[in-house]
Amino acid sequence: MAEPQSKPASIDSFEVRILRQEAPGRASYWERHRVDYEPQMNVISVLQKIAAKATTIDGRSVTPVAWDCNCLEEICGACTMVINGRVRQACSALVDNLLQQEDPNEIRLEPMSKFPVVRDLMVDRSRLFRALEKARAWVPVDGYYELGPGPRVSPEVQEQAYPLSKCMSCGCCLEACPQYTKVELTRLSGETDEEFQQRKRATYDQSFIGAHAISQIMLFNMHPTGKHEAAARLDQLTAPGGIQICGNAQNCVAVCPKEIPLTTSIARAGRATTAHVIKKWFDR
Ligand code: SF4
Ligand code: SF4
Ligand code: FES
Numbered sequence: 001m002a003e004p005q006s007k008p009a010s011i012d013s014f015e016v017r018i019l020r021q022e023a024p025g026r027a028s029y030w031e032r033h034r035v036d037y038e039p040q041m042n043v044i045s046v047l048q049k050i051a052a053k054a055t056t057i058d059g060r061s062v063t064p065v066a067w068d069c070n071c072l073e074e075i076c077g078a079c080t081m082v083i084n085g086r087v088r089q090a091c092s093a094l095v096d097n098l099l100q101q102e103d104p105n106e107i108r109l110e111p112m113s114k115f116p117v118v119r120d121l122m123v124d125r126s127r128l129f130r131a132l133e134k135a136r137a138w139v140p141v142d143g144y145y146e147l148g149p150g151p152r153v154s155p156e157v158q159e160q161a162y163p164l165s166k167c168m169s170c171g172c173c174l175e176a177c178p179q180y181t182k183v184e185l186t187r188l189s190g191e192t193d194e195e196f197q198q199r200k201r202a203t204y205d206q207s208f209i210g211a212h213a214i215s216q217i218m219l220f221n222m223h224p225t226g227k228h229e230a231a232a233r234l235d236q237l238t239a240p241g242g243i244q245i246c247g248n249a250q251n252c253v254a255v256c257p258k259e260i261p262l263t264t265s266i267a268r269a270g271r272a273t274t275a276h277v278i279k280k281w282f283d284r
Contacts, residue, residue, distance in 0.1 A: 043090035067121040077170030131213035151224035164219040173252035211252035215265035
């Protein structure tokens with residue numbers, strides 16, 4: 001999290017421009033608000049003030065702005081949005097820094113563009129979580145009884161694994177990736193909720209899995225228990241929407257708030273999938 005700067009000189013209030021959208025599939029529009037300056041605010045506290053006042057800069061009463069947040073300490077990823085054109089977490093984006101280092105006049109807030117908007121700054125990140133399901137991003141257990149101590153993990157493996165384990169599924173890497181394109185589906189007439197969810201999952205499975213999931217595959221494949229499912233995970237990387245889509249633009253690694261070495265994971269995943277495909281060919 002960035003260290004807070006001191007109060008910007010001669011600022012009593014500032015403008016916040018928000019890209020709003022009333023519901024999925026509706027047109028978006030910009031709305032301007034004025035917020036009184038207080039020291040050490042983050043973007044969530046700015047949004048709380050805006051929602052409480054619910055009045056635009058020209059005195060119009062509006063519905064309160066909607067956004068997502070949970071942990072307020074850059075752990076859950078729920079508050080991820082595009083702030084002044086850069087994707088990041090609203091809870092760790094400090095107003096003093098934004099006004100002093102980026103734009104002294106206004107703060108611009110937009111929802112992430114690669115996920116369907118639910119309302120205003122809230123987006124539906126279910127495709128991101130579906131990719132983790134596909135990637136089997138967990139260590140399998142064969143029961144919840146006392147299993148005794150787990151297998152030992154060498155310090156070398158721990159050193160490689162720990163940075164990857166910091167992923168908070170925020171979506172910044174996906175927002176920045178040129179190969180990760182928005183998929184937005186609307187319910188067909190007569191389609192049940194279950195049918196719609198099934199169609200969504202099938203469509204997500206055909207589209208790019210994303211840097212976060214590739215990195216999680218590398219994390220769980222190096223775990224002594226997780227690696228028993230390594231082949232199934234690598235199969236996902238060679239399936240439609242797999243690692244072959246990555247164009248190595250490296251935008252993902254530049255925006256990851258947890259500084260996860262995503263391009264190192266992608267390179268290792270590339271080597272692992274090549275070895276996996278050759279092995280499968282010889283095993284036939
Ligand atoms: S390296 Fe791959 S995953 Fe990362 S931004 Fe580029 S295309 Fe996307
Ligand atoms: S890899 Fe980084 S940017 Fe991508 S979802 Fe995880 S924490 Fe967010
Ligand atoms: S509220 Fe959890 S990361 Fe911002």
